[in-house]
Amino acid sequence: MRIAETLNVGLDAVAFVDEDPFERAEVAHLLPEVLVLAVADLESALAAGGRFAAGPPTGEGRRRAAMYRDEERRRQAEAGFAGGRAAFLRWCAMRLEIGPAAAAELDRLVELGERTHRLNSTATRHGRDEVARWLAAGGLVRARLADRFGDSGLIGMVAVDRSAAADWEVELLAVSCRVDGRGVPAALLRWTMDAARAAGAAGLRARYRPNGRNVRLALLLRQLGFERAGTEAETVVFRRSLTGPLPAYPEWLEIAGG
Amino acid sequence: MSPADVRARLEPLLAAVLERDHGEVTAFPASLPLLAGGLGLDSLTGMRLLAAIDREFGVDVAADDLGLDCLETIDTLTRYLADRA
Numbered sequence: 001m002r003i004a005e006t007l008n009v010g011l012d013a014v015a016f017v018d019e020d021p022f023e024r025a026e027v028a029h030l031l032p033e034v035l036v037l038a039v040a041d042l043e044s045a046l047a048a049g050g051r052f053a054a055g056p057p058t059g060e061g062r063r064r065a066a067m068y069r070d071e072e073r074r075r076q077a078e079a080g081f082a083g084g085r086a087a088f089l090r091w092c093a094m095r096l097e098i099g100p101a102a103a104a105e106l107d108r109l110v111e112l113g114e115r116t117h118r119l120n121s122t123a124t125r126h127g128r129d130e131v132a133r134w135l136a137a138g139g140l141v142r143a144r145l146a147d148r149f150g151d152s153g154l155i156g157m158v159a160v161d162r163s164a165a166a167d168w169e170v171e172l173l174a175v176s177c178r179v180d181g182r183g184v185p186a187a188l189l190r191w192t193m194d195a196a197r198a199a200g201a202a203g204l205r206a207r208y209r210p211n212g213r214n215v216r217l218a219l220l221l222r223q224l225g226f227e228r229a230g231t232e233a234e235t236v237v238f239r240r241s242l243t244g245p246l247p248a249y250p251e252w253l254e255i256a257g258g
Numbered sequence: 259m260s261p262a263d264v265r266a267r268l269e270p271l272l273a274a275v276l277e278r279d280h281g282e283v284t285a286f287p288a289s290l291p292l293l294a295g296g297l298g299l300d301s302l303t304g305m306r307l308l309a310a311i312d313r314e315f316g317v318d319v320a321a322d323d324l325g326l327d328c329l330e331t332i333d334t335l336t337r338y339l340a341d342r343a
Contacts, residue, residue, distance in 0.1 A: 181302070208324075208325075210320065210321070210324055215305065215308065215320040215326075216301045216302075216304075216305055217301070218320070218324070218325070218326050219293070219299075219300070219301040219304035219305065219308075219326065219329075220300075220301040222293045222294070222304075222326050222329060223293045223294055223299070223300050223301060223304070224294065225294045227325075228325030228326075228327055231324065231325065234324075236324045236325045238325070247294075
């Protein structure tokens, strides 16, 4: 279970391989979601595919094993770090590159929109067509994060409707839970505020639809000065004026791109 | 529940999530904003506060007040809970 928590994956993504039938029986009993295999059966199980079927199609997906190792080193470094969370985050030397999404990133953007829950501003699942439409309209911004431990790849996205003259509207904000706690959603929103203001918008709106796990984003919007402007069915539309000072970027992030 | 009772039970929760002394929280004016420019609750400490409120008052704010309007100030939160707890 500690392994599943450390890797931030579900128990159904874990296989337990052991030559001791007693150990296998115990794991099978305590953690029924875990796939339990004898060493002798491992090869045929791998050959059969099933749960071992080829991983996700994107570059980030393929590099996930390396990223999990980076994350484990990050965790260990933080556990041994004196001086608090903010000091640790500064020491990580995180560089967040924010900019318009490119067509080559479509697969990863679709994957991010579908797989995020806690840090996803909407309960709605946005399909490939809709993500492609945002991309074609030039309203899709993505963020890539790297630090002294490695490259986390494309870990955040904002889809913005820029069709209304007065206010821009965030239709989707999604950030990978692998980078939870590092200020990426706040940075993406700040970047979007700057872009909207530079384009002459008076305000930024953000659609928030609770999915039972994403209340953090509603809190974040409130923290960044957004207020409820209206409610449509299960969706709350937040709005923030772009006049006056904007909330600061998280101090530990170096922001690149424009 | 009376607003005074709510405030008395809310203060220890605020003190815990904000890591402040109880006396300090007692002295906070009711009009103090909870989030931006006030007590400085952020999305993580805010989550802890909502969980603590659910345990203490049996009110699931996130499910009930989708726009989190009640988190404007100590006063709005106190009145919101007084109406429901």
